Structures are given as structure tokens and as C-alpha cells.
Amino acid sequence: MQNITQLKVLLVDDDAFLQLFARRMLEGFGHEVITANNGCHCLEILQASEELPDVILMDVAMPEMDGIQATQQIRALYPAWLPVIFLSALEDTESIVRGFEAGGDDYMFKPLNKVILECKLKSVARQLITQRTLEQKNAQLETFLEQEEELRISSHIMQHVLKEGLLEDPWVSYHLQPNRHFSGDLLLVARTPTGALNLMLADAVGHGLSAAINGLPLVQIFSAMSQKGFALESIITEMNLRLRSLMPIDRFVAAALINIDPNYKRISVWNGGIPGVVMLTPQGETHHFTSNHLPLGLAGPKLFNPNTQSVRYQAPCQLFLCSDGLPDAENAHGEAFGEERVFNYLTQHAPYERMSVLQSELKTFVGYTAPHDDVTFVLVSIPEDDQQVIQSVEEHLLPSGKPELIYSDSSDNQHELWSFSLLFTAKEIKRLDLTPLVLNLVSEYAGRPINKSLFVVLSELINNSVDHGILGIDSRLKTSLDSFDTYLNTREQALEQLTDAKIDVNCTCFMQNQTTWLKIRVQDSGKGFNYQQLINTSVQDNLKLYGRGIPLICEMAEEVRYLGCGNEVEVVFSLDTTDKA
Structure with missing residues (x-):
């Protein structure tokens, strides 16, 4: 601000x-002086000046x-306060009133009195200080109100994007501590239609709202694709493509995406820049999933690698992961919390203590020091009865009794809707x-969201067609969790070598007896497989890791042929x- 004196x-x-x-x-008073010879000259100077004078005599x-x-025109042209002090030899009341009515702020009589003029200019200076202080405060208030409005709108958007339920799962406990209003760390959790747990921890470059915006495109992709049953590799690939297309090259997102599948007791991890992802046993033994990929948004489609690291787990166990804000958190002396300290606390305490101990120790360590980065850490506790998730999914999908629906394979009373x-x-x-x-195509044609039961039916039909029909893999390879690795390796190798095969999927929707039916036909070019012994098997009676798919289809569908x-x-x-709810 100009020196107002x-x-x-x-x-x-x-x-x-x-x-x-x-x-x-x-x-002599120390002021800068510009002169004009009459009212016209005064207006010309004002209009040509980039900066208005502080006062006009x-x-x-x-x-x-x-x-x-001249004063009347000045008031019409310049709404901001520009003090005008009239100088006149006329001392009559009428002249003084005319001056004030024209917009004058004060009046001095000629010849000028040096002491009075100096006092009046000091008064003007004090008023200017007050005025400009108010202008600054008003500008600051307007900026604050604009920021508050931006914060309100942004919070509203973030709350609607991060829908309730994307962090809710009985297996998952977490600590989220943003260093500003918005966190650049993003944590999402979703169950797949088969009961597997998908989890993502993302750490966008930067801080606050700009960092939070970087992660927004990932939310819908993760949620929608997880709930629709897409493989983790497909979800990761789509996220990378979306960030590449939307964000500047310097706006990348470090992320870890995890799939925990109780069906086969496997943890699959894709780690692109997250420092700590580790599996912990109750005894404190660890398995680290190191970062072996670039963060999302950096690699193009040809260089991007969506492959995951996979290990089998033995329940109960835990999976821990954190953003770099945890090991980088500093105390008042500038000392970092450090990865070694993190994992010492994890391995030296019982599973049920780990989260609370880590939260308490972090709070004690940093004290009142404000974090310079977002701090997020997550503990996934896989219970000993992890199969209850799968059983509850199947119970949720299986009808409690035959529905009161009437289907006939006669085409006489069938009205086709689409195919x-x-x-x-x-x-x-x-x-x-x-x-x-x-499934997505069926949903689009049907004009409604499709339930999990249909996902399971389609998934079993297509997987049987690929694995057993075309690739010719015997499901009995899945007799144990150890042999399941063999099954997956065999499948991967067979797919890699596949050169000539086809699967034809036909879906026809029709109305019959006031019920909407979907007929699904799947035909493949393979040699087929022995389905006869599985048709009449009950899901509840089959405790093996294989042979449950066809019985499940038979119990969910009205007809299987x-x-x-x-x-x-x-x-x-x-x-x-x-x-079922």
C-alpha cells in the first residue's frame, strides 16, 4: 500500500x-502535486491517469x-470516494452550500492558511487509511466467502461421489487424516457379486482439493466395475486409461488395488507407488507386496501392466497398507515416523491391538505438529470363518422356496421383447x-439393474464354457488350495496358447404369464465336459472347491438344459x- 502520509x-x-x-x-508538506488550469483540464488529467489522485483541491x-x-462530472464518472476540497474567496453560505451539494467534501477560503490546510490533508489521510483498510477487509471477506462457497459445493460433490457404503465393510478398519479440508488420499471398498473384497488406496499428487479432484474419476470406475464383477486387471486398466485421458501429465495417482477372494483364499495386489502393503499372520510373520508398477495415469496403453502379485492366505490373517503420509509424518524436531517404526508396532502387537496402537503411537509421536501430508492407513482383518461371506452370498442368492412363477417351454403364449x-x-x-x-448388455436392454443371481448364473455358464469346454481343464485340479495354484497356472498357459476357439452367447427376453423371462444360450467350439453327474447335486451337500457351479445354476434358474x-x-x-435382503 502507498505511504498514506x-x-x-x-x-x-x-x-x-x-x-x-x-x-x-x-x-513542503511532502505531497506529490499535479496541476490543472480549469475544470476541463482536470477531467482530462483524470481520464488519462492510470491511478486517481488521493485528493483534489x-x-x-x-x-x-x-x-x-467539474465536481459534478467527477462524481458521475468516479463512484469510488475521491475527496474534493473547494478553494474559494467567497465566504457566503450559499456558495458553501452549492459546493457541498455538487459533491464537495470540504471547503477552504482564500488566501490559504498553511496550518489549516495541513490539518485538513491529515484528516483526509486518516479517512483514506480507514477506507482502504475497509476495502482490504471487504476484499478478504469476499475471497473468504468465495472459498467457503467453493468448499461447500466441493464438499457436496465429494459426499455424493463417495457414496455411503464405499468405506463400510466388517473386515476393514482405517485411519484417514487430511492435512487440509480435502484429502488427496482416497480409500474405497466394495464387494464383488461372488463375495470377494476389492479395496483401493490411492494417493494423488499434491494436496487439498486439487489432489482430491485427481482421484474422483477413479471412484465410479472402482465402484461400478467391482459391483459388476469385473476382474481386478480390467478395473486397473480402465482407471489408467481414464486418468491418462482426463488429467495433465503431472497429475498422476499412486495406488494399490487389492482383491481378497475367500473362495480360493487368495490375495491379489497391484501396487503402483504405495509404500506399505503387507500381509500379517497372528504370529507377526509378514509378506510384503512391493511397488512394482508406475502410478496410475503415467504409462500409456502399450506400456501399462495390470498384472497383479498373488499369494494364498490362511485365515485368520490381516492385510495392512498405508499412504506415504504415515512414514513421512514428522514430530516437532523434524524426525520422521518411518517405515521401520510402523512395522515394528504391527509385528510386536496382537492383531486386535494393531490399529489402536498405531493410532495412539502416531498421535503421541507427532504431538501438536500439523501433518504436512495426508495420513491414511488401513487394516483388513480376514476372519477365521471367512467362508461365511461366500455362504451368505449363496444363501442370499438362492431362493428360499420355488417362486410363484409359471414357465412353459411352449412358445404359444410367449411374447418376445428383445434379443x-x-x-x-x-x-x-x-x-x-x-x-x-x-451382463451390462442385458442390463441396458432390460432397462434395469441386474441382480447378483444373474451374474452368478452368467459367470458359471461362461467360465464353464471357457475353462472346461474350450481349454479342457479338469475342475478336479481344484481339490485343495495348493492345487488351485496349479489350476490357475494351467488355465493361464492354456489361454496364452489358444488360437482357434469361439463362444456364441444368445440372450432372448420374453413375457410369459405376466413374468419377464431371460433365455440364455451359450455354445462353445470345445469338446464339452461331463456335466451329468453334477445336474442333480445339491449346493449345500457339496463341500469341495469344485463342482458347485452347475448345482448353483440349477437352484437359481427355472430351467437348465x-x-x-x-x-x-x-x-x-x-x-x-x-x-433376498
């Missing part, structure tokens, strides 16, 4: 002698345009996630049934 004065007077006298007096009687007229056919060749079978793709050698199957499923 030194004013910029515009002196307007047609008398050259009086102008020179007043100028020397003003410069205006003579009243002047040729061309007098001081009264589509998809042909997948070896290229698509190797590259695409077929089940969610077909295998044709030929097992490489073609037709299933009729009611779209009007809902999953």
Missing part, C-alpha cells in the same frame, strides 16, 4: 500565482468549466472380461426375481 494531490486553479504558491506549500471560479461543474447374440473368438476370449460385458456333449446349454431365468 504522502498524498497525491491534484491542484486545480486558473490563477498561476496562487497555483504556484499552493504547490510549494503542498510539496478545486478552485470554484474558473473559465471554461468552473469547480462546481441379441454375441460371438467371441479366441482373441476376445483371451482379452475381454466376458461375464460383465454380457445341457445339449449334446455339454458344449451347449440353455438356461431360463426370471428377471422379476430379486436377491
Whole structure:
């Protein structure tokens, strides 16, 4: 701000002698002086100036345009306060009133009194200080209100994007501590239709709202694709593509995406820049999933690698992960909390103590020091009865009794609503996630969200067609958790070598007896498989790791019919049934 004790004065007077006298007096006070010879000249100077004077000393009687007229135009042109002090030899009341009515702020009589002029200018300076202080405060208040409005709108958006439930899971406990209003760390949790747990911890570059915005595109992708049953690799690939297309090159996101599948007791981890991802046993033994990928948004499609690290787990156990804000958290002496301290606390305490101990020790360590980064850490506790998740999914999907629906294979009273056919060749079978793709198409045609039961039915049909029909893998390889690794390796190798194969999927929707039915036909080019011994098997009676798919389909669908050698199957499923609450 300009030194307010030194004013910029515009002196307007047609008398050259009086102008020179007043100028020397003003410069003696330490003020900067600009002169004008009449009202017109005064207006020309104001209009040509980038910065207005602090005060105008205006003579009243002047040729061309007098001081009264000039002041009236000044008030019309410049709404901001610009003090005008009239100078006049006329001391009558009428002249003084005319001056104030024209917009003047004060009045001085000629000849000028040096002491009174100095006092009046000091008064103007004090008023200018007050005015400019108020202007600054008003500007600060407007900025604050704008920021508050931005914060309100942003909070509203974030709350609606991060829908309730995306952090709620009985297995998951977490600590989230943003260093500003918004956290650049993003934690999401979702269950797949088969009961597996998907979890993502993302740490966007930067802090606050700008960092939080970087993570927003990931939320919908993670939630929607997890709930639709897409594989973790497909979710990761889509996230990377979305960030590459939306964000500047310097706006990347470090992330760890995890799938915990109680069906096969496997933990799969994709780690792109998250420092601490570790599996812990009750005895404190650890398995580290190191970062072996670039953060999301950096690599192009040709260089991006969505492959995960996978290990089998033995329940009960825990999985811990954190953003770099935890090991980088500093105390008042600038000492970092450190990864070693983190993992010492984890391994030296019982599973049920780990989260509370870590929170308490972190709080004690940093004291009142404000974090310079967002701090997030997560503990996933996989219970000994992890299979209850799978059993509850199956119980949730299986009907408690035969629904009161009437289906007949006669086409007499069937009214077809829509149908589509998809042909997948070896290229698509190797590259695409077929089940969610077909399911999404059914959902679009049906104009409604599709329940989990249909996902399971489609998933079993297509997986049987690929694994047993085309690849010819014997499901009995899954006799134990150890042999399941062999099964997956065999499947991966067989898919890699696949060159000639096809799967034809046909879906036809029709109305019959006031019920909406979906007929699904899946036919593959494989040699088929032995389905006969599984048709009449009960899901509840089968405790093996294999052979549950077909019985599950039979209990969910209204009709299941295998044709030929097992490489073609037709299933009729009611779209009007809902999953049990």
C-alpha cells in the first residue's frame, strides 16, 4: 500500500500565482502535486491517469468549466470516494452550500492558511487509511466467502461421489487424516457379486482439493466395475486409461488395488507407488507386496501392466497398507515416523491391538505438529470363518422356496421383447472380461439393474464354457488350495496358447404369464465336459472347491438344459426375481 502520509494531490486553479504558491506549500508538506488550469483540464488529467489522485483541491471560479461543474462530472464518472476540497474567496453560505451539494467534501477560503490546510490533508489521510483498510477487509471477506462457497459445493460433490457404503465393510478398519479440508488420499471398498473384497488406496499428487479432484474419476470406475464383477486387471486398466485421458501429465495417482477372494483364499495386489502393503499372520510373520508398477495415469496403453502379485492366505490373517503420509509424518524436531517404526508396532502387537496402537503411537509421536501430508492407513482383518461371506452370498442368492412363477417351454403364449447374440473368438476370449460385458448388455436392454443371481448364473455358464469346454481343464485340479495354484497356472498357459476357439452367447427376453423371462444360450467350439453327474447335486451337500457351479445354476434358474456333449446349454431365468435382503 502507498505511504498514506504522502498524498497525491491534484491542484486545480486558473490563477498561476496562487497555483504556484499552493504547490510549494503542498510539496513542503511532502505531497506529490499535479496541476490543472480549469475544470476541463482536470477531467482530462483524470481520464488519462492510470491511478486517481488521493485528493483534489478545486478552485470554484474558473473559465471554461468552473469547480462546481467539474465536481459534478467527477462524481458521475468516479463512484469510488475521491475527496474534493473547494478553494474559494467567497465566504457566503450559499456558495458553501452549492459546493457541498455538487459533491464537495470540504471547503477552504482564500488566501490559504498553511496550518489549516495541513490539518485538513491529515484528516483526509486518516479517512483514506480507514477506507482502504475497509476495502482490504471487504476484499478478504469476499475471497473468504468465495472459498467457503467453493468448499461447500466441493464438499457436496465429494459426499455424493463417495457414496455411503464405499468405506463400510466388517473386515476393514482405517485411519484417514487430511492435512487440509480435502484429502488427496482416497480409500474405497466394495464387494464383488461372488463375495470377494476389492479395496483401493490411492494417493494423488499434491494436496487439498486439487489432489482430491485427481482421484474422483477413479471412484465410479472402482465402484461400478467391482459391483459388476469385473476382474481386478480390467478395473486397473480402465482407471489408467481414464486418468491418462482426463488429467495433465503431472497429475498422476499412486495406488494399490487389492482383491481378497475367500473362495480360493487368495490375495491379489497391484501396487503402483504405495509404500506399505503387507500381509500379517497372528504370529507377526509378514509378506510384503512391493511397488512394482508406475502410478496410475503415467504409462500409456502399450506400456501399462495390470498384472497383479498373488499369494494364498490362511485365515485368520490381516492385510495392512498405508499412504506415504504415515512414514513421512514428522514430530516437532523434524524426525520422521518411518517405515521401520510402523512395522515394528504391527509385528510386536496382537492383531486386535494393531490399529489402536498405531493410532495412539502416531498421535503421541507427532504431538501438536500439523501433518504436512495426508495420513491414511488401513487394516483388513480376514476372519477365521471367512467362508461365511461366500455362504451368505449363496444363501442370499438362492431362493428360499420355488417362486410363484409359471414357465412353459411352449412358445404359444410367449411374447418376445428383445434379443441379441454375441460371438467371441479366441482373441476376445483371451482379452475381454466376458461375464460383465454380457451382463451390462442385458442390463441396458432390460432397462434395469441386474441382480447378483444373474451374474452368478452368467459367470458359471461362461467360465464353464471357457475353462472346461474350450481349454479342457479338469475342475478336479481344484481339490485343495495348493492345487488351485496349479489350476490357475494351467488355465493361464492354456489361454496364452489358444488360437482357434469361439463362444456364441444368445440372450432372448420374453413375457410369459405376466413374468419377464431371460433365455440364455451359450455354445462353445470345445469338446464339452461331463456335466451329468453334477445336474442333480445339491449346493449345500457339496463341500469341495469344485463342482458347485452347475448345482448353483440349477437352484437359481427355472430351467437348465445341457445339449449334446455339454458344449451347449440353455438356461431360463426370471428377471422379476430379486436377491433376498
